[in-house]
Amino acid sequence: MIVVERVEELRARCDEARGAGKSVGLVPTMGFFHAGHRSLMGAARQATDFLVVTLFVNPTQFGPNEDLAAYPRDLEGDAAAAEAERVDVLFVPSVDEMYPHGAPRTVVHVAGLTEGLCGAARPVHFDGVTTVVTKLFSIVGPSTAFFGRKDFQQLAVIRRMTADLDLPVDVRGCPLVREPDGVAMSSRNAYLDDDERIAARVLSRALREAGDRVLAGERRSDVIEAGVRDLVAAQPLVALEYVEVRDARTLEPRDALDGEVVLAVAAQVGRARLIDNVVLRVDGSHVEVDLGVPAGERGTRSVP
């Protein structure tokens, strides 16, 4: 594995790989790798010949009162993890390297899908994400890019952006990865103290119980959402920001569960803003509840 800091060098390495007939895979990250990131790298390693992982804590996707300065970083540990996942290039640009002309004047904005859910509390977030992802697509030129389904809204937004702009990239969604106690893997779990970490379990428990209600025949979104709200309200360390049933592709609100929907939550737990979700596929009386995979199960599955 080589560590590259300059855009021009990364571009040249990717051109060279494509010139040699290799497919290029991209895993964009903000670092502080956990099993979720590593499962993305595992899936990308299997599916593509030349694997680029980018590690860039992108300032433009953080609002003024968010955790940019505190965001956890561990370049040495991340480089060791990426090496173990047989990554070819780890790209670690500085902010000046990515934004040499200062804050970008050209911003990629996906209307609609970015407005509710996390977009309501984080109004600048998705423009920062889509703009930096477009830049990374343009520098790396991947045939396939891999994103985790924990960031469900981000994945839907990037898919729509890629389709709208005819970007020649196959966007793959990979399973959400959970800790043994059910908590969704997140770099922000590092902010939690012991009590908060235990309290955080309520989110995945509430989603699991919601899945059980759907399996038992419940199809009303408001009833499912109220069940999550009641369970989380009993945990004083967890402040629920939203719980919503949405169409899994368009993210439009859904009154009833039918087809593929996502039940998504966001909550503040101490200093950490956590998100989680369950995907529910409902076809008459047949229901599939997709809560993701436990850490350790290699994330070779992805959804084209």
Ligand code: PAF
């Ligand atoms: O999901 C993330 O870590 C970031 O939003 C991404 C996609 C790397 C863009 O900075």
